[in-house]
Amino acid sequence: MTTAVTFRARVRLVLAVLILALVPTAPTFVAPTPADAADTRSPHGETGRRGAEVVAVTQVAERQVDLSVRSTALGGRTVKVRLLTPDGWNPADRSRHWPTFWLLHGCCGDYTSWTAMTDVAETDSLRDVLVVMPEAGWNGWYSDWWNYGEGGDPAWETFHTVELRHLLERDWGAGPNRVVAGLSMGGQGALLYAARHPGMFKATAAYSGSAHPLLNDESVNRILGLFAGQGNDPLRQWGDPVAQRRIWQAHDPFHLAKRLKSLPVYLSCGDGTAGPLDTPGASSALEADFNRQNHALAAELKRVGAKHLTTHFYGAGTHTWRYWERELHASLPMLLGALGVKS
DSSP states (O other): OHHHHHHTSOOOOOOGGGGOOOOTTSOOOOOOOTTOTTOOOOTTSOOOOOSEEEEEEEEEETTEEEEEEEETTTTTOEEEEEEEOOTTOOTTOTTOOEEEEEEEOOTTOOTTHHHHHSSGGGOGGGTTSEEEEEOOOTTOTTSBOOGGGTOOSOBHHHIIIIIIHHHHHHHSOEEEEEEEEEETHHHHHHHHHHHHSTTSOSOEEEESOOOOTTSSHHHHHHHHHHHTGGGOOTHHHHOOTTTTHHHHHHTOGGGGHHHHTTSOEEEEEOOSBOOTTSOTTOBOHHHHHHHHHHHHHHHHHHHTTOSSEEEEEOSSOOSOHHHHHHHHHHHHHHHHHHHTOOO
C-alpha cells in the first residue's frame, strides 16, 4: 500500500495556460444560455435535452480550447475536456469532420496533463487531427463504478464513449475515425475502450499502462491501493477482486486480448530501474509491476493471434513523463497511419 501513499501526492500541473488571453484568430463560439441550463446550445444554434451539454467554452492558448461539460453519467457534475484543434478547425462548419485522437491522462493527473507536461501542443504531425483530452477523475480508472452494485456516479466510461463522443461528433467537428492512447491509468483506459467498444477505435497505444491488474496478488494490492486514493473506498470501482471477479476481468486488458487482436496495438514500458531520462538512483516499483503486466499482455496477444502488435519494452526507465512523451512520438506513425494521416 506504500505506492498508494506516494500517489496521494498529486502531480502539481502547470495551470498558467488556463488564464491566457483569447487568441484573436480563434473561431467564434456560441455559448449555452445560462438561464436555461436544461438546454444544450450547439455552435449551430440548436437546443435540446441531451445526456451531456457544453455549458462554457474557453480558449486557453493557440489551438487549445477547453469545454466545460455537464454530464448525466457523472451525476450532473460539470467537468472539463481539452481540445487541441487542427489547422482550419471551425465547429460551426458541418461539412468538415476531423480524424480524432483521444489522449487519456493517468492517475493523479487531469485533462491538462498532456499539454502541461509534454510538447503535444507543438507537435506538427498533430495539426491535422482533433486531439481530445478529457477529464477522467483523479483515480476514475475509465470505468463505470460498481458502487456496491448500485452503479451510477461516476460513470466515466459512459461519459467518454457515449455522451462526450456524441457531443463532439455532433457539434465540435469530431469525425468517426478515432484512435486512443494513454499513460498509466490512461493506458489501461485506452486498451479497455478499444476492447470494450469494438469498432470505435482504429488503433490503441498504452504507455506504462496497467495492462493486467489481475496478474498476481502484488498487482491486485497495488491497484487497490491506487483505488483508495483521496480516502476512497477501493471496492467502489470494481468491487472485491474475488467476489466480483467477473467485473475485474471485464476491466483487465489481458482478459480482453481477443477483442484487441485485430487492432494495431502499441505497448511500451520500462522496468522500473533508473534509465537515461531519470536522475541517478531512481526506481519505481509501480513501473516494474506494470512492466510485468505488459509483458503478460503482449504474450497473450500473440497467443490469440494478434497481427499488428508493436512493443517497446525499453528496459531501464521509471514511471515518469519524459518516457511517456518519447513513447507518444514513437507511436504516432502507427496511430496516425490508422487514421490515414501523415505523421
